[in-house]
Amino acid sequence: MNEKPVKFKIENKSKNTLARAGVINTPNGDIKTPAFVVVGTKGTVKSLKAEDLTNYVGNQVTLANTYHLFLQPGEKLIAEAGGLHNFTKWKTPTITDSGGFQVFSLGAAFGKGVTKFATEVSTNQVVEGGINVYNKELATEHGKLCIIDEEGVTFTSHIDGSMHRFTAERSIEIQHNIGADIIIAFDECTSPTANYAYQTEAMERTHRWAKRSILAHKQNYQALKKQGLYGVVQGGRFLDLRKKSAETLSAMDFDGFGIGGSFSKSDLFDSLKVVNQTLPEEKPRHLLGIGEPEDIVLGVLNGCDTFDCVNPTRLARTGSIYVKTGKIKTTECGTLSYPEIEKINIKNNKYQKDLSSVDEFDDGYVANNYSKAYLAHLFKANEMLAGHLASIHNLHTIVSFTEHLRLQLLQN
């Protein structure tokens, strides 16, 4: 039996919650969990080069996207370049997402202003996903297409409209070529407004794809030696489906699990609890696409080990800055305490002459060197440095925030 390329070891467990601290070993280094995964969809963490990540952000792991890299520059080129690490020069372990999220973002959610994270799910804004939802005419009108069938998904490129097809096998093949340390089984991310029947259908389809993803992975001996495969739990906002999904995937030979799909703020806690109570304890769990600081606390408390989210960088580029208030909050169960973080819009009038540090309670590179007024000025003047510095700051904030939670779990 070959040694698995991706292994997980729990270092310490919380007594009264599902929280744990651990280490994920990968061929390109260790990930000490809980950890925040920095998102670099197209093989770049927007506005930051590898050294910026190393020197100023301190992230332990970076995530890219299969769909985006497949379209541009193409997975063959990345393979020729020696894989994602060599191509991007990222120093950390890497993950590729399967493209399953794009089934949602370019499919059911396309142009509708629906996000996977519904703060308030409104009933008059029902967005169904799935088979035959998009007819050809609509697809042509938008220049977009995303049709789901049993075997996979047919897309048109958001770049040039060309048509492509992803199946579980194809997604895995592309991810083999890209060569990240951790790859993710192709899944269908559903809308938070999809109904029970559709969530069930999509979840079961995702399970079948999961099985095929494992098969496809096992057939590539080279890849099997150096890449770990995660399966994705779905089930939308329905607890019984979440539990069923976790049970089904637990029985499969995955190296870890992604928890995907849509949530609302109110059911995140319970969903994660049910899922992580069900998933095998000895394997790592990644919460896909979430979070905000408070969401990460929720996730950690309920047994998630890693988190990725575009928010730190997207917010940064649009002028929202994570700032600590100076208050320390403690979770109800008393397991974790953490600094309260708020978002400020640095472009607001009140910051334009504010020469205080970007974040007075932070000791990161940006907070130590730059004032709110300077950052506000950069944004007002439309300077590229604005997004760069803001991204460093927000990423550093969320990465160190998650690290802080880890330290408490180790000490407790």
Add this chain to the structure above:
RNA sequence: GCGUCGGUGGCAGAGUGGUCAAUUGCAUCAGACUGUAAAUCUGACGGGCUUCGCCCUACGGGGGUUCAAAUCCCUCCCGGCGCA
């Protein structure tokens, strides 16, 4: 001095008798963003109110024509250009 073109909301610049409190862009002000179609998107932007509508004041100043003027006429002021 003569001729000519022009003076529109913070700026640029549409409109050239009623559908104009006035297109658009920029600037300004505010909001949104959770496996990145995103250095993006949304809203407000003369004043007031009982704000899916109503009332004031407004397109250089003053006067006039008209049921009705940013739009037509007269006059004054200011600016560009041309000729002296």
